[in-house]
Amino acid sequence: MKNSFYKKHLVDITHLNIEDIRILFKRASEIKKIVELKGGDNRLQGKIMATLFYEPSSRTFSSFVTAMQRLGGGIIPLFSMFNSSAVKGETLEDTARVFSSYADLLVVRHPELGSVRQMARYSSVPVVNAGDGIGDHPTQGLTDLYTIQQKFGDLNKLHVLFIGDLGHYRPVNSLSKLLSLYPQIRISFVSPKEVPIQDGLKKYLVSKKVKFIEANSFENILPNVDVLYVTRVKKEYMTESLYHKIKGSYVLTNIFANSMKNNSIIMHCLPRIDEISHEVDSNSRAVYFSQQVRNGMYVRMAILDMILRKN
Structure with missing residues (x-):
């Protein structure tokens, strides 16, 4: 090899x-x-x-x-x-x-x-x-892809949902680029309008012919995804006023988690602030502590x- x-x-x-x-x-x-x-x-x-x-x-x-x-x-x-x-x-x-x-x-x-x-x-x-x-963040992207592969085996045809501050979160960039290697992958990006995915990532995914959508709410998407990747708001990369404006925009609770497929997974590369309720930690779908x-x-x-x- x-x-x-x-x-x-x-x-x-x-x-x-x-x-x-x-x-x-x-x-x-x-x-x-x-x-x-x-x-x-x-x-x-x-x-x-x-x-x-x-x-x-x-x-x-x-x-x-x-x-x-x-x-x-x-x-x-x-x-x-x-x-x-x-x-x-x-x-x-x-x-x-x-x-x-x-x-x-x-x-x-x-x-x-x-x-x-x-x-x-x-x-x-x-x-x-x-x-x-x-x-x-290449090694985090590879870690995340490995975690997904360990769960699903075949990485083709998966639906991955990212939610949170997607404009400043480098693991989103790395994992999305890695996912683009796999045919028929689908990606959904949900973020406050102030912090969407970067233009460079959009152009990259378009060049790779990846099917993706952008939205501001995740409730209707959740039941259809295989992987949910939650991100924190990156306070260190924004003004105090913007941080307080978008902080807490999305909080994943067990009610939302339980609306997902039984064999889906919830990921977060940590540290967590308040975007995932602690009750979700014991949900069978949560893999951020147990595997990731x-x-x-x-x-x-x-x-x-x-x-x-x-x-």
């Missing part, structure tokens, strides 16, 4: 094809079995990962750190780059050059769109995008393994 991830950057997901994803998910499932059996192995012993996070993170940061540790690798854990030479004015280019001299792989999160791609141009080792502004979080570790383990090892 060809490993198209080996020594390559993972800045976005548009270069991946269905076969790349199939191989990655096969590796993730193999690793899952190893973790369940003995906690991990030492296949990446001697390899070093540097996490360069210019933006707050708990789940993504911890997921990458845990993934590397379970594979036997070492870590340069910079949780906040604002405690580094970045505060002295060091450029992204210089930071990339320095840390790629220490590490075998860089994992970068940054609040500015395009910043991770900029660092990748100057890094001598592979760079993984852990979120760049309102752009992409853990799957993020397996998928990131597979990504690290395939980037750093050829076979």
